[in-house]
Amino acid sequence: MNYRFRDMLALEPLNADELRFLLDQSQNFQGIQRNPLKKLATLRGKTVALAFFENSTRTRISFGAAASRLGADTLNLQAESSSLKKGESLLDTVHTLDAMKPDCLVMRHASSGAADFVARHLEIPVINAGDGMHEHPSQGLLDALTIRDRKGTIENLNVTILGDVSHSRVARSNIHLLTKFGCRFTLCGPAMWLPRELEQIGPPGASMRRVFRIEEALAGADVIIVLRVQTERLHEPALSASDYILLYQLDAARLRLAKPDAIVLHPGPMNRGIEITPEVADGPQSCVLEQVTNGIAVRMALLFLLLVGSSESGIAQHPAAALEKDPTHASR
Amino acid sequence: MRIVEKAQLMSASEIDRTLQRLAHQIVEKSGGTKHLALIGIRRRGVPLAQRIARAMRGIDGVDVPVGTLDITLYRDDLSKVAPQAVLQSSDISFGVDGMDLVLVDDVLYTGRTIRAAMNGIFDLGRPSRVSLCVLIDRGHREMPIEGQFIGRVVQTSDTEIIEVRLREIDSEERVVLVDRLEP
Numbered sequence A: 001m002n003y004r005f006r007d008m009l010a011l012e013p014l015n016a017d018e019l020r021f022l023l024d025q026s027q028n029f030q031g032i033q034r035n036p037l038k039k040l041a042t043l044r045g046k047t048v049a050l051a052f053f054e055n056s057t058r059t060r061i062s063f064g065a066a067a068s069r070l071g072a073d074t075l076n077l078q079a080e081s082s083s084l085k086k087g088e089s090l091l092d093t094v095h096t097l098d099a100m101k102p103d104c105l106v107m108r109h110a111s112s113g114a115a116d117f118v119a120r121h122l123e124i125p126v127i128n129a130g131d132g133m134h135e136h137p138s139q140g141l142l143d144a145l146t147i148r149d150r151k152g153t154i155e156n157l158n159v160t161i162l163g164d165v166s167h168s169r170v171a172r173s174n175i176h177l178l179t180k181f182g183c184r185f186t187l188c189g190p191a192m193w194l195p196r197e198l199e200q201i202g203p204p205g206a207s208m209r210r211v212f213r214i215e216e217a218l219a220g221a222d223v224i225i226v227l228r229v230q231t232e233r234l235h236e237p238a239l240s241a242s243d244y245i246l247l248y249q250l251d252a253a254r255l256r257l258a259k260p261d262a263i264v265l266h267p268g269p270m271n272r273g274i275e276i277t278p279e280v281a282d283g284p285q286s287c288v289l290e291q292v293t294n295g296i297a298v299r300m301a302l303l304f305l306l307l308v309g310s311s312e313s314g315i316a317q318h319p320a321a322a323l324e325k326d327p328t329h330a331s332r
Numbered sequence B: 001m002r003i004v005e006k007a008q009l010m011s012a013s014e015i016d017r018t019l020q021r022l023a024h025q026i027v028e029k030s031g032g033t034k035h036l037a038l039i040g041i042r043r044r045g046v047p048l049a050q051r052i053a054r055a056m057r058g059i060d061g062v063d064v065p066v067g068t069l070d071i072t073l074y075r076d077d078l079s080k081v082a083p084q085a086v087l088q089s090s091d092i093s094f095g096v097d098g099m100d101l102v103l104v105d106d107v108l109y110t111g112r113t114i115r116a117a118m119n120g121i122f123d124l125g126r127p128s129r130v131s132l133c134v135l136i137d138r139g140h141r142e143m144p145i146e147g148q149f150i151g152r153v154v155q156t157s158d159t160e161i162i163e164v165r166l167r168e169i170d171s172e173e174r175v176v177l178v179d180r181l182e183p
Helices: A016-034 A058-069 A090-099 A114-121 A137-151 A169-181 A196-200 A214-218 A241-248 A288-307 A319-324 B012-030 B045-060 B112-122
Strands: A047-052 A073-078 A104-109 A126-131 A158-162 A184-188 A208-211 A223-226 A263-265 B002-010 B036-041 B066-069 B100-108 B129-137 B149-153 B160-165 B174-181
Touching (some): A016 A137, A016 A288, A047 A058, A047 A090, A058 A104, A058 A126, A058 A137, A073 A090, A104 A114, A114 A126, A126 A137, A158 A169, A158 A214, A169 A184, A184 A214, B012 B045, B012 B129, B012 B149, B036 B045, B045 B100, B112 B129
Parallel strands (some): A047 A073, A104 A126, A223 A263, B036 B066, B036 B100, B100 B129
């Protein structure tokens, strides 16, 4: 079964078959990362605009590498150098970029829903590279691909997320994807980062529990996703860095509480010595570098699926069709 | 438009005998199976390559490596592939540098598939030789490409289609000539 995607804004509206299709397509791009010649001509002549209104290094480089390996060119807009600093509105900036005639827009923004908003105003496909606390779909896909590679399946696993879940778009994309395959989630961290509402973010009936003791959260885990602690959120008197380390750092002793074949993921960049110890980050259970490699494969697949054949889709030929774009659905 | 079957070009046993002959020809022309490898082009070149390799084992007693190539990323008509192009997996687990590669496909027609396949192969390395083996050559080339090992040459008109049906993929095993008729 094949699916057409107009944009890639979120994983929440996608069903299990669509997600499996995206993972299978990404898997087919993994092999290219090992080719001696990695540059394809598939998207030659296409331009991908990378608009990062919030700082990012790895996601921007990863999308840039994905575009370049498919033969596409990139336009780069970064927050520090952008006219947003001069007071231009988001929509004006995006329309200006669009007037340079890219074939796709990849964007990151600090506001939840920003990519969705922009997609409603543009005819070209939009890929959400992270919007506020909402979603980071390519990260969710690359995490699932990494889990599937290591565990052989993404079905019915016990997944523990450690850290600041409430502010994390990575956690939300992971939850929206993996719950559709029957994974059971345990969210663990300080109470201020685990509001009760988090239990409702999965689909109805999904197994989601909040746990405040890390020992309890790790027992029986197949997959541990360690979130980056934004150190600016750690301060006295609510929670100091040393308290966080004492209570929630993933170290080798705590990791032994999980299943012996449990794997550890981290979306990066890591704060070694805060949320994770170097011993765990560099240990055999860590998948951190595989995540980075898989990120390029996932992003190549997304660019390929959104950019190839789109000129025949009928969407680009009928300007009015832009008005019909359903803001809540990434696929069509 | 109606699709009608005009003729059967090969039966199951004819396909089998043809592949046996092609296996012998490849081994003979290559002077043995050393450095030899087969690359099946998705989809129907894959089972054909596997069957030729099996026949070669009967000739030389050697397992010739077989790879699988999907040419989607190298097609020159992607913008015309509606509505959605889909990538299938490629699997070439051996190094191609210095190898004597034989591309295997079911039907040789415009030559564009083979052009795409060669681009894909050269992203993996530098083989010492690349040749082409097809079950059917139906003419109408649009590229300067020819097959070295050919099962059968069939004269066709450009409305006709050759369908190679293989038991690994289809429910039957035969080659038929079909035609598109305007109503």
